Amino acid sequence: NYGVTMLGGYIGTDAFVKDKLHSRLVKLQQSTVNLIGLPNRQIRMLLLRLCFRPKIHFLLRTTLPTLTEELVEGFDACKRQVVASMVFPDGYVDADISDHIWDICRYGIAEGGLGLDYLDDVRTSAYVASVVECQPTVSAFYPDYLAAMGTVPTTQYDVEFQDIVTRLHEVDEDITVASIFTNFGTRGLQKLFYNKLHASHWTTFWSGLT
Secondary structure (H helix, E strand, O other): OOEEEEOOEEEEOHHHHHHHHHHHHHHHHHHHHHHHOOOOHHHHHHHHHHHHHHHHHHHHHHOOHHHOHHHHHHHHHHHHHHHHHHHOOOOOOHHHOOHHHHHHHHOOHHHOOOOOOOHHHHHHHHHHHHHHHHHHHHHHHOOOHHHHHOOOOOOHHHHHHHHHHHHHHHHOOOOOOOOOOOOOOOOOHHHHHHHHHHHHHHHHHHHHHO
């Protein structure tokens, strides 16, 4: 169990990274209590959506997705608690908001939601976007890096990257391991990939209502 914290990200054994992420979640849970304690609900909502919501996005860009499951699940529960505290201010409980209502809350504002993110899609799009956007820098030090990413995966990093690209390919056939490094640029990719995954949720959601 060893590692190092570098520029806000965690590098080390899986146990080290998970332990650090757990500690971060505990701090976020305390922040949730503080946020719920704000008496003005409008300020509470603005802070939730604009400041609290993206708190873990950087960690999702710099950490293997399989190591962030507890963080994502726990942070999603934190956001849900804050919403519940505004809808049911007297003795709120998480169960007061149904899964269906929470689904709607996570859609974008333009779609009638609260813009609170599908964190599983954020985790997926953030990680693969980070890999692609860092490619020019990494390739400057490791010239064979780009070629290696398209071969049979040899590390957990390769496996998870290719699994995510496969998932993106299911919603956009133009996205492949070969094309993702050449056809989509190196800026704004997290939002681009998130929107593609999010659109499939939106289609599934509405098809279930009709």
